[in-house]
Amino acid sequence: MNAQTYRWPPVLLAALIPCVLLQRTDGSLSEAHIYQPILNPNESVPSQGSYAVKNYNGSLCVTVVTGVEYIITENKINWYFNLDPSGVKVNGYCGKDVADISLTLPGDAASLQFNFKKKFNKFYVSQLNAHLSPQPLCKGCINKTYSGQITSEMLFLTPVxxxxxxxxGFLLSVSPAMKIKLVPLQMKAFILSDREYGLECLKESKKIIAMVMGAVVMTLIFIVMLSFLFIRDRRRQGYERM
Structure with missing residues (x-):
């Protein structure tokens, strides 16, 4: 029986062996590398991306529209990396009172996660997690991964x-070495259907209108009482002169 020779697929070799050379269709060679963001010494405005998570029935649950900038501080010097919306993978979860949305670059080179909670018909970010694994800042420098989080009771508190x-936008410090800038920032969580909006939001509007009307009535009563007291005092002064 002739011995068979097995050949490993080039793509598999690239995954198993670092810096393996792959042959392009034009015959030239390219070197496979793990994607690593490049830090920039100069700050620039990040591109705005629109990200969304849907629930089990395909309806929107969470939407975030923002530009994301990572700010890394090394030896008191700031370095910058802007998240490219075209390379972002979006994952998330939608529940009745909790939800989350994660923005991730290939190879988990960078990520940003918002955890939402709902309480008393208001939503807020209860936790924000971020991490970045950039290329070393210099030749021979070691690889570093920067990560951090913000745990807040009610960050970005908003009625549902x-x-x-x-x-x-906002500048958020997630660790001593990393800040996250979100500019501009627009978000909505626990998005209501048309029927739910009618039941919840119109009811809330009626409550607000009732409170405003009550305040107006109380103000009018107060003005009438002051006017009555003022007129009574004027009449009393007139009687005393007579």
Whole structure:
């Protein structure tokens, strides 16, 4: 029986052996590398991306529209990396009172996760996680992964009937060595269906209208009482002069 020779597929070799050379269709060679973001010494405006997570029935549950910039501090010097929306993979989960959305680059080179909670018909970010594994800052420098999180009781607190919006954005410190800039920022979680919106949001609007009307009535009563007291005092002063 003749011995068979097995050949490993080039793509598999690239996955198993670092820096393996792959042959392009034009005959030239390219070197396979793990994707690593490149830090830039100069800051620039990040491209705005629109990200969404749907629930089990295909309806939108979470939407985030923002530009993401990672700011890394090494030896008191800032370095910058902007998240490219075209390379982002979106994952998430939608529950009744909890939800999350994760933005991830290939090879988990960078990620940003928002954890949402709902309480008393308001949503907020309860936790934000971020990490970045960039190329070393210099030749011979070691690889570093920067990570951090913010745990907040009610970050970006917003009624479920509304959308959180900030044109100026936010700068969030997730660790001593890393900050996340979100600019501009627009997000909405636990998105209601048309029927739910009618039941919840119109009910909330009626409550607000009732509160406003009550405040107006109380103000009018207060004005009438002040006017009555003022007129009574004027009449009393007139009687005393007579």
């Amino acid at each position: 009937c509304e959308t959180f919006k900030s044109r100026s």
